[in-house]
Amino acid sequence: MHQTLPLLSAIQFKKVIRNRLATLQVNLGYRCNQACVHCHVAASPKRSEEMSKETIDAVLMFLAKQKIRQLDLTGGAPELNPHFLYLVETAAKSGIHVIDRCNLTILEEPGQEHLADFLASHRVSIIASLPCYLEDNVDKQRGNGVFAASVRGLLRLNGLGYGFEGTELQLDLVFNPQGPVLPPSQMELEASYKHQLRTRHGIEFNRLFTLANMPIQRFGSQLISNGQFDDYLNLLQAAHSDENLEQLMCKSLISVDWQGYVYDCDFNQMLNIPLQWDGRNRLHISELLHAEFFNAPVQVAGHCFGCSAGQGSSCQGALNSAIK
Ligand code: SF4
């Protein structure tokens, strides 16, 4: 869905220059056991795109050469890539902190019975989407039975030691608003989630990340169809805060698609805006083993206000949760 791109390119965003690279975010493919209506990559059980072993080896080589300490795995359901265990095991053995963006229902899929134990034994952090603590709202967005399966998944992870304060096994949840509004205060919503999930289901988790909706892909299309695209962009621009600029995730992260091509972030990947380096673009990760990213410019456009508005937004939630 690229029809929002011309509109977004026309909007000026402040220049962003990279710091040191700390995180590599890797999309392992579009296959998923679910097919959520809002999915930004239209993942489903029918999709067959997946990262090859050859590209996974290029990713591992890149991590080693660039001395990157954090690997953030996404998809689809990243666990459905046949080389997922190999990638996690190899990275964890080298002391790299691995994050799995897990949809929770995958833990109950046939053939994935070992998954929760595997993640715990490799100290993999889990970030899981849970758009509400109420069953009806979650099932409406993600499909019938998803809330109950998510609760079972969270309890199983708690049983392995995930989600408790002071533990090495980090379990974080993700919330994003349903409509064209900014997320509420991360701190306040986290307190409500903790209270509700503990009292209703006995669930513990570490942090709640609130993410702003980006005016791209399916959400961008929806805004255009509803005649709300300009209003939402105006809202994001009006809520821009310079305080968020230093912490934008693209300052310290790059994103790789399932074929191994590189972008400044996951959103630029979705918009097909490639990372530029040394005057070149459409670069494969295997071409960047020795690249120096420090001080390199980031490709920015109007959608970037989704990261800088209000308390700020990133794959790790609010950039400045003190802002309300
Ligand atoms: S679980 Fe995530 S990746 Fe899978 S379809 Fe839903 S939103 Fe997409």
Ligand code: SF4
């Ligand atoms: S959308 Fe991507 S490039 Fe733009 S500010 Fe956010 S992280 Fe940076």
